[in-house]
Amino acid sequence: MKFNKLLLGSFLVMFPYFTFSQNNLNFVNIYPDDTPQSIISKAAQVVPTESQLRWQQLELTAFFHFGINTFTNKEWGDGKEDPTLFNPTQFDAEQWILTIKAAGFKQVILTAKHHDGFCLWPTQTSTHSVASSPWKGGNGDDVREVSEACKKHEIGFGVYLSPWDRNASCYGTDAYNDFFVTQLTELLTLYGTIDEVWFDGANGEGPNGKKQVYDFMRWYTLIRNLQPHAVIAIMGPDVRWVGTETGMGRFTEWSVVPTDNMELSNIASRSQNNMIFKPKSDLMGEVLGSREQIYKAQSLVWYPAETDVSIRPGWFYHPSEDTLVKSGTQLMEIYFTSVGMNSVLLLNIPPNKEGRISDADVYSLQQFSQLKEKLFSLKFHNSLLNITSENGINTKAMVDDQYNTYFTTNKGDTATTIVFNIKKPSSYNVLLLQENIMVGQRIEQFELEVFDPQKGWLIATQGTTVGYKRLLKFPTVTGSTFRLRILNSRLEPTISEFGLYYMD
Structure with a gap:
């Protein structure tokens, strides 16, 4: 070349x-x-x-x-x-x-x-x-x-x-x-x-x-x-x-x-x-x-x-x-x-x-x-009960409105699942994601899922790259438990900010 x-x-x-x-x-x-x-x-x-x-x-x-x-x-x-x-x-x-x-x-x-x-x-x-x-x-x-x-x-x-x-x-x-x-x-x-x-x-x-x-x-x-x-x-x-x-x-x-x-x-x-x-x-x-x-x-x-x-x-x-x-x-x-x-x-x-x-x-x-x-204007973190990830580090950094702090995974883990439990069932149709590009751009594939008591986990939206900011609109879903799955990443993924929002 x-x-x-x-x-x-x-x-x-x-x-x-x-x-x-x-x-x-x-x-x-x-x-x-x-x-x-x-x-x-x-x-x-x-x-x-x-x-x-x-x-x-x-x-x-x-x-x-x-x-x-x-x-x-x-x-x-x-x-x-x-x-x-x-x-x-x-x-x-x-x-x-x-x-x-x-x-x-x-x-x-x-x-x-x-x-x-x-x-x-x-x-x-x-x-x-x-x-x-x-x-x-x-x-x-x-x-x-x-x-x-x-x-x-x-x-x-x-x-x-x-x-x-x-x-x-x-x-x-x-x-x-x-x-x-x-x-x-x-x-x-x-x-x-x-x-x-x-x-x-x-x-x-x-x-x-x-x-x-x-x-x-x-x-x-x-x-x-x-x-x-x-x-x-x-x-x-x-x-x-x-x-x-x-x-x-x-x-x-x-x-x-x-x-x-x-x-x-x-x-x-x-x-x-x-x-x-x-x-x-x-x-x-x-x-x-x-x-x-x-x-x-x-x-x-x-x-x-x-x-x-x-x-x-x-x-x-x-x-x-x-x-x-x-x-x-x-x-x-x-x-x-x-x-x-x-x-x-x-x-x-x-x-x-x-x-x-x-x-x-x-x-x-x-x-x-x-x-x-x-x-x-409605901050997602105000609705949260907790965030969990089996192989994640610093989960709270995803919702602290501080770009310089970030979530990542254990060394060598290029995939992860992060579960967000919120206080009461709420409706969302917009996903916000940000990587910490000061570390690099890494995420190659992700999906957001909502838990339905009758049907189990359902995909709300999915995407490829994130970079500095990714915004995705999707059909409105309602639930109290959501999870973000990073399916593929170049080295350990990072997430500076995560948010769910509702657009009229």
Whole structure:
């Protein structure tokens, strides 16, 4: 199996074998004499870096697509736009941040520059920017206002910077990589802490008809030097694209994958290519990191998935879509199929021409927040009598609301049964599970059962991977005794949190 040695070498420089313990690494080699069992053992001990763990625990990130396209009513600009069109007369970054914070989002990503090349900050590299607009007399700086609002309200801040630039005359030449590095340096040095840098795979022609050979390694090194804790997403070594922009993740989602999933050509082939925000294929059903795949791998790495989707049909604001905003119920379903499938949800919420998040979007986010809060407000542990497991250790850790504590099994036990007795018969239709990924991702198969006095143990739901978080909806069952069976695991399984809930 071939893999991108340049990317891998750069990866190893950028991640000097980060560990949570002496036995766990972010990356491991697989050698020809490794047995299947030793490969499984290695895979079970691969863990996230501190930055990747912080990112995973965000769960919800907002994407702000805002720029010259907002004013031309387009999804995809050509770089020939008149900058004077950009004039968000009621621009209010705090309204953006307070809106998403109230809905439970913990980080934002702003499209500092999209493919049209229009910059939302007064860059020194181009006149195709806010400095050439009438907004605030040419003295406006969207990036600064959004970053400062994030800092004020304790929300993470990230930037999307399009490698493809349809306005830059040097695009398609070696000089463009210097041009791009200058833009990236401005963003990384002028706006405080940057928590995420987001690159997509679009690589079309510039104004001169040429395509660009991107110097990704140079960009990665720059980011590591200037913002070392930032994660680099999609066309980067920290976070991968889940493979579809529907908000639907994989039913089986491994964060530990062969390193060839980091190869730039593989990422680009699955990314935007010639159509803006239009994947070539739906990769939802393609399992990454299965036993069959890791047995053939030359190395394994922690490379978690991000699931992106827009709250509207488009990614930039269009007045005609004000009645097509996803409802709170739809967003709740997406939460289950993204965060609840071991991913982070990147939800696009495009501000309008006035520079505000529209009322329809605000209302939908409020409904989503209320639904989520209602579902998880009744703590399962308040109903418990006891928890038992014949080969388990630290059973109470599963219901203590402390992610860093966890249940596990006796050494060598890769299967277990955990019985939960509750105070009185209750009805449930949602299961929550979390592994302690600081130890590794291990669970391969599980099932939840309810005890029926007449029929015995009945399966309520079942699944494969868990990872940071797994949420499963199932037909409502009622009982006072439930059991979780871990049927298969790579080394001893861990469970940080277990919960049963009822959704109306």
